[in-house]
Amino acid sequence: MSLRLKFNLVLAGVLLLAVAGAGLYVHRFLQQSAIEEVQHNSQIMMHAAMAIRDYTTELVKPHLDVTLAEKFLPQTVPAYAATETLRRLQSRFPGYEYKEAVLNPTNLRDRATEWEERVISDFREGRAGAGKEISGEVGEGVHRALYVARPITIRQAQCMACHSTPAVAPQTMLKVYGDKNGFGWGMHETVGIQVVKVPMYFPLEKARQTFNTVMTALVGSFLLLFVALNLSLSSLVIEPMARLNRKLEDLATKDFLTDLVNRRRFFERLEAEMANTRIKKGSLSVVMFDIDFFKRINDTFGHDSGDVVLKHTALRVRELLRSSDCAARFGGEEFIILLKETPLDAAMAMAEAVRARIAGAPFDAVGHVSASFGVASWDHQEDSHALIKRADAALYVAKSRGRNCVVRAQGPA
Numbered sequence: 001m002s003l004r005l006k007f008n009l010v011l012a013g014v015l016l017l018a019v020a021g022a023g024l025y026v027h028r029f030l031q032q033s034a035i036e037e038v039q040h041n042s043q044i045m046m047h048a049a050m051a052i053r054d055y056t057t058e059l060v061k062p063h064l065d066v067t068l069a070e071k072f073l074p075q076t077v078p079a080y081a082a083t084e085t086l087r088r089l090q091s092r093f094p095g096y097e098y099k100e101a102v103l104n105p106t107n108l109r110d111r112a113t114e115w116e117e118r119v120i121s122d123f124r125e126g127r128a129g130a131g132k133e134i135s136g137e138v139g140e141g142v143h144r145a146l147y148v149a150r151p152i153t154i155r156q157a158q159c160m161a162c163h164s165t166p167a168v169a170p171q172t173m174l175k176v177y178g179d180k181n182g183f184g185w186g187m188h189e190t191v192g193i194q195v196v197k198v199p200m201y202f203p204l205e206k207a208r209q210t211f212n213t214v215m216t217a218l219v220g221s222f223l224l225l226f227v228a229l230n231l232s233l234s235s236l237v238i239e240p241m242a243r244l245n246r247k248l249e250d251l252a253t254k255d256f257l258t259d260l261v262n263r264r265r266f267f268e269r270l271e272a273e274m275a276n277t278r279i280k281k282g283s284l285s286v287v288m289f290d291i292d293f294f295k296r297i298n299d300t301f302g303h304d305s306g307d308v309v310l311k312h313t314a315l316r317v318r319e320l321l322r323s324s325d326c327a328a329r330f331g332g333e334e335f336i337i338l339l340k341e342t343p344l345d346a347a348m349a350m351a352e353a354v355r356a357r358i359a360g361a362p363f364d365a366v367g368h369v370s371a372s373f374g375v376a377s378w379d380h381q382e383d384s385h386a387l388i389k390r391a392d393a394a395l396y397v398a399k400s401r402g403r404n405c406v407v408r409a410q411g412p413a
């Protein structure tokens, strides 16, 4: 697995975890904030209703009670005042509701719905807990709302004037509402609930949109970070490492004077090509050569001039090679050439061409130089060392025959 792939896998894992963690936190936070906002609004509405009720009971009702014998004014009833006032609020804030839902109301518009009846029963039968109010969710989709319900329990004896029996109720009230509904209430009885409903859909929708915006920005930032880190990785780590690797590879495989491959890399190439040649049942040859009287060149013209001869010899060899061939400096003033898919005769011709190229033109500062050659073709049985040994032996023969010539190696023993 490449370094970049490993880095990207770790980075992607970390960023995904970060997005998931941040997403979870932001989602919870926004949902919680939206619900707290709704709860806060519901409490404001409930307290507004209580304030209107108290105001009506304490400051309005006593003034109008004196007219009760002549005319019943529903505005003096706290429940009526609170319901009517908050209904005006509702026209400006759709979805916000306030109702005083009663099992047996005087005004039939206050009759409890099925759901409200269940909540009232919960209070009457003690299932709503010991608290003064309960809250929860009701409805779905755009109608999803938070409700807060408080029990309406008869605590003041004056309530009984209108709700015990028609006989004791004000006549003027009976004229308005009749004598069928709103009677038979008992002291300390829970007869209904005050219920506030505040829409949840819009605050939650707003939270969802905020969540989407935050997450888009977060994912976008992480993508930018991902790209920036990848670019930095290339320029700060991968490319310098690749350069270093190439340098190390060169140090391990190249001869720096001639720019040819070294002995170690030559053997690697030779072993690989032998394996290929065996599969293809083809041919492969090596040409080994050594510069003649090189010591004399060094001694006469200096070591640096000797180096120049080595370099220029390598250049002349290169000019004659195919890209698939491989020339190496085998050591000192000794060179070797690997010729793929080349039988012995063709290798002999190649060696002759190289010999002629070296001997054919004088070298700078030192004049004419020659080399002696040994050529061997692989027999598919011997190993690389045996093949080279045969080429070396042929080279030795070339030296003994007077140098500047090419000798064909003996077949393997």
Ligand SMILES: Nc1nc2c(ncn2[C@@H]2O[C@H](COP(=O)(O)OP(=O)(O)OP(=O)(O)O)[C@@H](O)[C@H]2O)c(=O)[nH]1
Residues within 6 Å of the ligand: 257, 290, 291, 292, 293, 294, 295, 296, 298, 302, 303, 304, 305, 306, 307, 310, 331, 332, 333, 399, 403
């Ligand atoms: N300038 C230079 N000389 C080198 C280098 N490596 C080896 N030599 C020299 O090459 C010479 C090889 O000498 P010999 O082995 O006696 O061979 P020769 O003089 O070429 O004689 P024959 O091979 O018999 O023709 C020695 O003087 C080494 O010091 C090198 O990298 N640069």
